[in-house]
Amino acid sequence: MADSALSRAVRWDTVVGALLVVLLLFSFSFVDGFGNALNLSFLIGNTLPIALIALPMTLLVVAGEIDLSVASTAGLSGSVMGALWNQGMAIETIIPLCLVLGVVCGLVNGLLVTRLGLPSLAVTIGTLAAYRGIAQIVLGSDAVTDFPVQYQDFAAGRIGDTFVPRAFPLFLVLLAVAVVVLHATPFGRSAFAIGANEEAARFAGIRVKRQKLLLFVATGFMASLTGVFWALHYASARYDNATGLELSVVAAVLLGGIDFDGGKGTLGGAIAGVFLLGALQNVMSLLNVSAQSQIVVTGVLLVVSVLGPRVGRQISVARAGRRAAAPTPVP
Incomplete structure (x- = not known):
């Protein structure tokens, strides 16, 4: 019982959540300007692009795939x-088309x-370059900045004085x-099953290809x-918007366990990883x-996020092996 409670306490996503709390407490106490409303709004606003993509990326990585594009x-x-x-097209028409x-x-x-049957890592590295190239063809080196004020206010403004x-x-x-889908629906359980063992999931009747496509x-x-x-938050549409964002998304998701x-993994851990990375950058x-x-620092965290859970699992396996090998006490 004590071992079970200890293993839950040192679970990687729990560790990441604790690190986020420690970082916030340190920052509020010792970093000048961190706690003012403008900076906190800036922190959250800058982290939202990572957090938005992290939601489906978490489900995708749980299912054993990745999208670097x-x-x-x-x-x-x-x-x-x-x-x-x-x-001259209306913004209300443009957004659905996008x-x-x-x-x-x-x-x-x-x-x-x-x-x-191509590996997602190779495919999305290719489409990473292709989609960016198409973006440059579409807009060239221009920057569009005159979007409707009410939309820019929604993307960059704050709720009242908060x-x-x-x-x-x-x-x-x-x-x-996303939490309900991943942790409380058959679709989410299927994603875990596919990531754990794709062949076994297929034999269990899960439509693996369709689920991955979705x-x-x-x-x-x-x-x-x-x-x-x-584009609305930063009041600028350019072909190179969000360049390098995929590194932050993957680092944050893996950092979250x-x-x-x-x-394996939880969406709560992934979002804790997102905001830990965002707060650290801020x-x-x-x-x-x-x-x-x-x-x-982001690169180092990416390495740590891959290495940490694996080391933790190896320690758990070693401890379990030692317990199994220990002689049973004679009554």
Whole structure:
């Protein structure tokens, strides 16, 4: 019983949540400017693009796949948004079209992986370059900045005098939906089963290819939504929007305890990883740490996030082996 309680206490996602709390307590106490409403709003607003894509990415990695084209999909979405706005199309029409574009991008990735049997890592590295190239063709080197004020206010404004961004409640709704889907539905249980053992899941009657295809489509959709949010939040649509965001998303998801091989992890851990990474980057900026050094820290965290849970599992297996090998006391 004590061993079980201890293993729950040192579970990786629990450790990440504890680290987030410690970092916040330290930052509020010792980092000048961290606790003011403007900075907290800035922190959350800058973290939201990572958090939005992390929702479907978590489900995708749990199922044993990955999508590295998410940042390029976001950039393509922003480019199309800017190009169509320049042509005089209404923003209410542009945004749904951009979301459909994201679905198409995710569908292309999913079909290449599920129908042709190609590895998702290689496929999405290819589409990462392809989608970014298309974005540059669509918009060139132009920057579109004159989007409707009310949309920019929603993406970048705060609720009254609080530090809460106006877009944050929408994220909470999406988070609640993702938590229910992953942890309380047959679809989520199937994702864990696929990630743990794809062949066994197939023999159990799970439609593996269809489920993976849906997860790629959902990831493309959310990446496109993130591209729209990015362009409105930063009041600029450019072909290079969100460049490098895929590294932050993957680092945050793996940091939160999602196993890169699939089959393990919690969405709560992933979101804790997202905000731990976001808070750490914010603190480093306030402490005038260079952007290059921040990239180094992100890379180190990515390595630690892959290594940490594996070391923890090896320790657990070793402890279990020692308990099994221990002689049974004679009554």
